[in-house]
Structure formats: structure tokens, C-alpha cells
Amino acid sequence: VTIRRSVPSDREAIYRAIVETDLFRHSEIDVALEVLDDALAKGAEGHYQSYTAELGGEPVGWVCFGPTLGTVGTFDIYWIIVAPHLQARGVGKKLMRHAEGLIVRLGGRMIVVETSGLAAYKPTRRFYLKMDYHEEARLLDFYAPGDDKVVHIKRPAARAKPS
């Protein structure tokens, strides 16, 4: 698996991975595509930084991050997704570590990921915990009645300090 900046020809495969994951509402998929299209159009100069995991010439995963507007050194990882048939094989971890490395180089000191508290997202929350993003906050009923927003964070610079 190699990680490289996303290119327009990745769009179809990333879209397929998002749809086949079968977790996201139509409105969320629309937002993901808007973010992806903005990243593809603007590249390194844009707000959204988008990277693709490629295996055998095929896009199999996507991560998108950017600085959180109005903060000093906080970054959001907006999306991370791995094609369902290749999940749980280390691709997500590789994408996450790649994004973290770039964020640190850009001066990031806090990384935020947000997800849903619904049972269907338990594997996603476990993945974030495994990647050292602890649960920092929970906004009850944020997305919908009974659907909390769960905010996980990591402070990469703090971890990198010698003990």
C-alpha cells in the first residue's frame, strides 16, 4: 500500500468505498464529495488536504484533513475511509499515520476527529482509540435524537516529547 496525494481519477473509487461502507446518510455522502472535489480542484493550495491509499494501482482508501479555522495549531481529520473488502488490514492505520506526520510538519499540536455515538460506529470509535485518539467530549443528541457526536483527540507533539 502506498499513500499519495489524491488525484481526480481517484474520485470514483473513493465514492464507491463511501457508499459500500453503508454507514453514511445521503447528506453526509454529499458533504464528503464536496470536500473531495474541493481538495481535487485546489490540491496543496486548498484548505482540504486529501491523500489516497493505493494498492496494485487501485485507490483503496482516503484521508482528508485540514487546519481548524480560527485555531492555532488544531487540525481536523474530516474523513478517513477504507474500501470495505480491505478494512482491518492496516490500511486505515497507514493513512492515519501519514496524515499525522504531515499535520505535525505543518505545526499541528492537536488533532480532532468526530464521529457518531451510534452502535454502528463502534468499530470506528475503537479504531480511533487504537490510534491513540481518546474520547474528549460527547455532545448528546447532536446529529439527531439518540445520535451523539463523539469527539476524539490526540496531541501528537505531547506524545513525541522524550519521557
Ligand SMILES: CC(C)(COP(=O)(O)OP(=O)(O)OC[C@H]1O[C@@H](n2cnc3c(N)ncnc32)[C@H](O)[C@@H]1OP(=O)(O)O)[C@@H](O)C(=O)NCCC(=O)NCCS
Ligand atoms: C475506520 C477505518 C478507517 C479503519 O481502517 P482499517 O484499515 O479498517 O483499520 P486498520 O486495519 O488500519 O486498523 C488499525 C488498528 O485499529 C484496530 N481496529 C480497526 N478496526 C477495529 C475494530 N472494528 N475493532 C477494534 N479494533 C479495530 C486494528 O486492530 C488495528 O490495531 P493494531 O494496529 O493494534 O493492529 C475503516 O475500517 C473504515 O473505513 N470504516 C468505515 C468508515 C468509517 O467509519 N470512517 C470513519 C468515519 S469518517
